[in-house]
Amino acid sequence: MRMCSGRRLLYCAAYSGFVGLWLGNCAPSSADGPGRFALVRHKRPAGEIYLEMNLAWELHRHFEWLRFSSSSIVRLASCACGSRTGSFIDGRLAWTSIRCRPAGPTGFSSEANRIKSQKMSITRSLIKRPPEIDPIAFVPNADIYDLDRAPYLWNVDNIVVGTQTNIWGWCLPHGGRLDNTQIVINGRSFNPVRTSPKGAYAELYPWHPNAALAAFTLQISHQVFDIRKEPEISLSCLAKADRGEDAGYTLDLLIADLDFVMPPQDVAARIGAADLLHYVMFGRAIYRGFDKALQKNFGKSFSEFSTIVDWGCGSARVARHVTKDLKKNANLVGFDIDAVAIEWANKNVGPYFRLCKTSPPLEQATATVDVVYSYSVLTHLAAETLATWVEEMARILKPGGIGLFTVLSDRAMIALQSGLARPALEAWRSTGIFDSMSNLDIKALDVAVDYYRNVWLTRDYINKIFGERFEIVDFIGSFHFYQDLVVVRRR
Numbered sequence: 498m499r500m501c502s503g504r505r506l507l508y509c510a511a512y513s514g515f516v517g518l519w520l521g522n523c524a525p526s527s528a529d530g531p532g533r534f535a536l537v538r539h540k541r542p543a544g545e546i547y548l549e550m551n552l553a554w555e556l557h558r559h560f561e562w563l564r565f566s567s568s569s570i571v572r573l574a575s576c577a578c579g580s581r582t583g584s585f586i587d588g589r590l591a592w593t594s595i596r597c598r599p600a601g602p603t604g605f606s607s608e609a610n611r612i613k614s615q616k617m618s619i620t621r622s623l624i625k626r627p628p629e630i631d632p633i634a635f636v637p638n639a640d641i642y643d644l645d646r647a648p649y650l651w652n653v654d655n656i657v658v659g660t661q662t663n664i665w666g667w668c669l670p671h672g673g674r675l676d677n678t679q680i681v682i683n684g685r686s687f688n689p690v691r692t693s694p695k696g697a698y699a700e701l702y703p704w705h706p707n708a709a710l711a712a713f714t715l716q717i718s719h720q721v722f723d724i725r726k727e728p729e730i731s732l733s734c735l736a737k738a739d740r741g742e743d744a745g746y747t748l749d750l751l752i753a754d755l756d757f758v759m760p761p762q763d764v765a766a767r768i769g770a771a772d773l774l775h776y777v778m779f780g781r782a783i784y785r786g787f788d789k790a791l792q793k794n795f796g797k798s799f800s801e802f803s804t805i806v807d808w809g810c811g812s813a814r815v816a817r818h819v820t821k822d823l824k825k826n827a828n829l830v831g832f833d834i835d836a837v838a839i840e841w842a843n844k845n846v847g848p849y850f851r852l853c854k855t856s857p858p859l860e861q862a863t864a865t866v867d868v869v870y871s872y873s874v875l876t877h878l879a880a881e882t883l884a885t886w887v888e889e890m891a892r893i894l895k896p897g898g899i900g901l902f903t904v905l906s907d908r909a910m911i912a913l914q915s916g917l918a919r920p921a922l923e924a925w926r927s928t929g930i931f932d933s934m935s936n937l938d939i940k941a942l943d944v945a946v947d948y949y950r951n952v953w954l955t956r957d958y959i960n961k962i963f964g965e966r967f968e969i970v971d972f973i974g975s976f977h978f979y980q981d982l983v984v985v986r987r988r
């Protein structure tokens with residue numbers, strides 16, 4: 498960390514594996530935060546030089562400059578520019594990044610002096626830029642930016658219980674206001690403490706004010722709230738003035754699950770579960786979310802149905818909770834194309850799971866199922882495959898049977914737009930589906946390389962594919978992170 502005094506300053510340093518860039522009017526300060534600059538950090542993923550500049554320029558004045566500056570830096574350094582993003586703190590640019598890949602063997606370092614002198618002229622052109630440029634124009638796909646509809650995105654990164662409970666996580670500040678967030682655990686409200694700015698969040702969510710300040714910590718004294726005495730905790734991250742029903746997902750954790758023996762790493766990795774905490778917490782949260790959706794729309798829990806199907810069950814991360822709810826003579830069947838996950842689930846959870854193929858039919862008789870639920874399967878299937886599976890779901894459900902399917906839709910598009918190219922958004926809007934992005938998570942399985950995708954659907958498209966065979970009962974936005982939930986009833 499380097500601080501600079503109160504004069505316009507431009508500084509560029511380049512040395513082994515580190516490229517630093519400071520510019521702007523720096524106010525002395527002892528911690529990272531709004532209103533100051535000088536934070537520079539870098540990563541070097543696979544041959545890329547990665548710059549992060551923490552600036553205090555008023556962004557709307559300097560938009561054009563940013564474009565100009567990044568391409569200039571790139572040109573001066575003989576690099577090809579990868580991407581630019583940014584984040585605002587109180588209307589000022591807090592963070593931006595430029596990713597550059599060195600074009601030749603010389604890269605940045607050997608050009609450092611030349612870069613230094615030429616950047617002075619970039620700074621001068623910055624000062625001359627007109628102030629009227631719209632900051633939103635910076636955000637790719639800005640036409641679907643709408644903070645009021647933005648998902649309450651957050652996560653718990655770690656929980657450590659010692660002499661007190663420490664929780665680390667991140668949460669996009671509600672409405673962009675840093676003091677507007679509360680973490681609610683089993684009905685008790687706690688104020689998270691925001692930690693230093695992190696460019697990674699701002700890069701992922703450049704449309705969200707103060708995204709760079711998403712990271713938080715929470716220290717809870719056991720005298721105030723003793724997590725060790727709770728068999729289960731339900732955590733939510735809410736605005737202080739809440740949006741009510743639309744308040745986003747909870748993360749749920751059975752404390753006993755911290756002793757759970759996870760499936761092998763490759764099996765867990767195929768469903769994107771990095772570690773034990775996230776495997777068990779997300780499994781429980783998704784189960785709770787499905788159960789809440791059943792109660793909300795039909796006044797019944799899983800335990801009140803006789804035949805339940807988990808389509809795309811993986812290693813039964815969710816189904817293991819549903820099996821505990823089954824009443825006598827009730828029956829659950831989980832289907833998946835992943836033979837190793839199915840074998841593991843049958844050995845470790847119970848004999849409920851069957852292998853299926855990438856195309857219908859399932860080994861399930863017609864009109865025999867009361868509830869089929871499916872977490873993150875329709876989010877991976879291209880248009881034609883997706884349509885045949887929706888039809889298969891209609892086949893196995895009884896008339897009046899219930900379907901719960903997660904999808905990536907407009908909220909996910911709002912959340913993840915910065916990673917998508919403009920043509921992707923345009924394809925999504927014009928055809929209702931964006932299904933041309935491949936996903937390699939299950940590449941170890943014996944499926945066609947282009948079978949598994951990341952797939953976004955518009956609300957109209959969802960209405961169209963379900964509308965013929967199903968009545969759409971509910972649409973729950975941000976059911977779990979980016980995934981929305983479509984609740985349907987078989988006609």
Ligand SMILES: C[S@@+](CC[C@H](N)C(=O)[O-])C[C@H]1O[C@@H](n2cnc3c(N)ncnc32)[C@H](O)[C@@H]1O
Pocket residue numbers: 767768769783808809810811812813814815832833834835838853854855856871872873874877939
């Ligand atoms: C993102 S994972 C979710 C797994 C599980 N629902 C969970 O939440 O742990 C998607 C799962 O869908 C499975 N899958 C993909 N295509 C399928 C199909 N046609 N039928 C059944 N499962 C499928 C994959 O093998 C993978 O386990």
